[in-house]
Amino acid sequence: MHFVFPEAKGWGTYAYVALRVVVAGFWLRSDIPRWAALVVGHPAANGFVRNLFGVGMVVPLTYFFTTLETLAAISFLLGLLTRLAAVWGVVEFAIIATPALLMGNSEEGLVLALLLSASLVLLLNGSPTLSLDGLIAKRVTTR
Numbered sequence: 001m002h003f004v005f006p007e008a009k010g011w012g013t014y015a016y017v018a019l020r021v022v023v024a025g026f027w028l029r030s031d032i033p034r035w036a037a038l039v040v041g042h043p044a045a046n047g048f049v050r051n052l053f054g055v056g057m058v059v060p061l062t063y064f065f066t067t068l069e070t071l072a073a074i075s076f077l078l079g080l081l082t083r084l085a086a087v088w089g090v091v092e093f094a095i096i097a098t099p100a101l102l103m104g105n106s107e108e109g110l111v112l113a114l115l116l117s118a119s120l121v122l123l124l125n126g127s128p129t130l131s132l133d134g135l136i137a138k139r140v141t142t143r
Contacts, residue, residue, distance in 0.1 A: 018125035019118040020076040023089055026115055027073035034066050038039030055108065065092075079131020082122055 037044040046062040053061055068088055075085035097112035128134030 006050050013127075013129035016122065016125060017079075017130050019122055020079065020127050020131075023115055023118050023122070024076035026072040027069045027076075028131055031073070034062065036072075038063065041139055044060050048053060051105055052095075054112065068092075076122075079133050082127045082131060082133055086119045114125035 034046075043059050044062060045058045046065070049062045049065065050058045069092070072088045073086035075081050093112050093116035097109050097116055100112055101109035118136045126133060128137060
C-alpha cells in the first residue's frame with residue numbers, strides 16, 4: 001500500500017499518533033456516559049441502535065457496540081492492533097455518518113466523515129510511532 005500512501009518520514013509519523021488520539025478521544029467521550037449509566041443501574045439505549053435493530057435487543061447491542069468502541073479506543077491509545085481497531089472505526093463511522101449526511105445533519109455528518117477518514121488512513125498505514133505495534137515490530141525484526 002506504500003505506492004498509494006508513501007511512508008511518512010521524520011515528524012510526519014506523529015500525524016498518525018495524532019489521528020489515533022483524536023479518534024480514541026471521540027470514542028471515549030461518547031462511551032463514558034454509557035458506562036456510568038450502566039454502573040448506576042440505568043443502562044442507556046442508543047437510539048441509532050434502536051432504529052437499526054429494533055427495540056428487543058437495543059440495550060444489549062448498545063453495550064456490545066460500546067464495548068467494541070472502548071476496546072478500539074484503548075487499542076488506539078496504546079497503539080496495539082491499530083489496524084484491527086481501525087476496521088471497527090471505518091465500519092462504525094460509515095454506518096453512522098451516512099444517515100447523518102443524508103438527513104441533512106451536515107455538522108455531525110462531517111465530523112463523523114472526518115473520523116471515518118482518519119480511521120481509513122490508520123487502517124491503510126498503521127501507526128508504528130509511539131505504539132506497542134512499533135515496539136513489537138522492532139523486537140521481531142532484530143531477532
